[in-house]
Every structure is written in structure tokens, then in C-alpha cells.
Amino acid sequence: MAAPLLVLVPGLLCDDSVWQPQIAGLADRARCWVAPNDGHDSLPALAAELLRQAPAERFALAGHSMGGRIALEVMRQAPERVERLALLDTGWQPRAGGEAGEAERRQRLALLAVARESGMAGVALRWLPGMVRPAAHGTAVYAQMQAMVERRTPTQFAAQVQALLDRPDASDVLARIACPTLVLCGEQDQWSPPDRHTAMAALIHRSRLVLVPDCSHMSTLEQPAAVTAALADWLTAPC
Template sequence: MAAPLLVLVPGLLCDDSVWQPQIAGLADRARCWVAPNDGHDSLPALATELLRQAPAERFALAGHSMGGRIALEVMRQAPERVERLALLDTGWQPRPGGEAGEAERHQRLSLLAAARESGMAELARRWLPGMVRPEAHGSAVYGQMQAMVQRHTPEQFAAQVQALLERPDAADVLARVACPSLVLCGQDDQWSPPDRHAAMARLIPDARLVLVPDCGHMSTLEQPEAVTAALADWLTEPC
């Protein structure tokens, strides 16, 4: 019998390298396929592309950061295709209105301007420090993240920024999830903090919440063994 398919969705400025520890660690449990997270400038369109390209009709689905938001749009469009759902270091709410929403828009567009004017290395210099715990700065893993950011182009980043600025509210999607669900985040994630994930887990019927110690936003690379173990447990939960 063929192993089940596990679809892994990377986040903003991430590629398949962000999932490599899990692909290796789960090889005896699942066939892993990394979904595209660019080529469109809306989350619903990215979800439609994932569904079009997925190499099996039904699959387990795990998304990290922006990838988690894509995963929620997959659940909106085709919940019958998803056997189980994992949301890592992500969120479900739309961009807020008022000053908070304008502040987010300004922050994201300022980073985009830096990428266009000074290159992706400058973007990595500005953006990455807040994505990991301070203790990870300068580490080998941090170097991998810098290289990953620099494999992207300003045009790819622009499309992803647009998708995130116009992100839909997925509260209604969470309430309808009817498959084994994992909500995971780094205990020290400053971008998508633990209290947001606790609230998200309460919105999903019977979801399991995992907070990873000594870990920031880039959990799959910062604490790969803990994340892989949590995903392994999730993959064995009965449907």
C-alpha cells in the first residue's frame, strides 16, 4: 500500500528547504510534496493552484506561516480532499482596519521597497531577525534562511505581500474543520504568538495545540525534531 500524501506549504519568502527536516524525518510515514506558494497574488488563487497540482485526490495538509493561510483557503474550497490539517506559526484573521491595518501595510510595503531598491540580501537583513529567537542569529540555520530569502525575487515578494494584505477572514473555515487538526507554534514566536494559536485551536473542533519551547517563528528549522515529532503524532491520529 502506498504511503499517504502529505502536502507541505511553505510560508512567506520560504521554499522547500524550510520543510527538509520534516521530509527526511517523516519519510517512513508519508510521501511529502511541497506545494507552490507563489505565482499568484491572492491566497484563494494559490489554494486553487495547490489543488490543481496536488498529486493525489486526498491528502494530509500542513502549512507554515503564510502557508497556513493557504491551507485554510484549501479547506474553504475543497475540505473533502483534506484528511488532516496542521497549522504552524500562522493565523486566520484578516488585516485589521484602522491604524493597525495601515501600520501593517506600511511595514510590508517598506520591506518591499527595500527589496526593490537594495536587493534581497538587504531584505533578509531587515526581515529575518524578528523571525527567529535572538539566540539563533548568526547560526548555521540562520545562514540557511538568509540564502533561502535570496533565492526569491522582488517580484515574487510583491505578489506574496499583496496576497497577505488582502487575506480573507478564515474564522468560518476553522469552525467547520472536521478532521484531525494540529495547531503548533514556537513559544517565542513574536510574529504569530502563542496566544493567537491558543485562540485558533479553540475555534477548531478537537484541535490539539502544541507550543514548542526555545523556538521563534521559523519552527520547522529552529526546532526541527520537536516539529517533526508533533507532525508524526498528528499523522497517526485516527480520522
């Protein structure tokens, strides 16, 4: 019997390398396929593209950061295709209204301006330090993350920024999720903090919350063994 398909969705400015420790660690449990996270400037369109390209009708689905938001849009469009769901270092709420939402818009567009004026290396210098805990700065893993960001292009980044600024409210999706769901977050994640994940898990029936110690936003690379272990447990949970 063929191993089940595990669809992995990278986050903002990430590519398949963000999932490499899990792909290797779960090779005996699942066939892994990394979904695209660019080519469209809306989360619903990215979810539709994932569903079009996925190499199996039904699959387990794990999304990190922006990839988690794409995964929630997949659950909105075709929940019957998802056997189990994992949401890592992510969120479900739309951009806030008023000044808070405008502040986010200015912040994202300022970083996009850096990409257009200074290239993606400039983006990595400004963006990446806040995505990992200070102890990880200057490490080989940090250098790997820098190289990953630098492989992206300003055009890809612009589409992702637009998709996130226009992100839908997924509150109604959370309430309807019926499959086994892992909600995971680094304990030091300041971008998508633990209290958000605690609230998200409370809204999902049959969810399990995992908070990873000594870990910030880039959990799959910062603490790969802990994330892989949590995903392995999730993959074997009864449906």
C-alpha cells in the same frame, strides 16, 4: 500500499528548504510534496493552484506561516480532499481595519521597497532577525534561512505581500474543520504569537495545540526534531 501524501506549504519568503528536516524525518510515514506559494497574488488563487497540482485526490495538509493561510483557503474550497490539517506559526484573521491595518500595510510595503532597491539580501538583513529567537542568530541554520530568502525575487515577494494584505477572514473556515488538526507555534514567536494559536485551537473541533519551547517563528528549522515529532503524532491520529 502507497504511503499517504503529505502536502507541505511554505510561508512568506520560504521555499521547500524550510520543510527539509520534516521531509527527511517523516519519509517512512508519508510521501511529501511541497506546494507552490507564489505565482499568484491572492490566497484563494494560491489554494486553487495547490488543489490543481496536488498529486493525489486526498492528502494530509500542513502549512507554515503564510502557508497556513493558504491551507485554510484549501479548507474553504475543498475540505473533502483534506484528511488532516496542521497549522504552524500562522493566523486566520484578516488585516485589521483603521490605523492598525494601515500600519501593517506601510510595514510590508516598506520591506518590499527594500527588495526593489537593495535586493533580497537587504530584505533578509531587515526581516529575518525578528523571525527567529536571538540564540539562533549567527548559526548555520540562520545562514540557511538567509540563503533561502535570497533565492526569492522581488516579483515573488510583491505577489506574496499583496496576497497577505488582502487575506480573507477564515473564522468561518475554522468553525467547519472536522478533521484531526494540529495547531503548533514556537513559544517565542512574536510575529504569530502563542496566544493567537491558543485562540485558534479553541475554535477548531478535534484540534491539538503544541507550543514548542526555545523556538520563534521559523519552527521547522529552529526546532526541527520537536516539529517533526508533533507532525508524526498528528499523522497517526485517528481520523
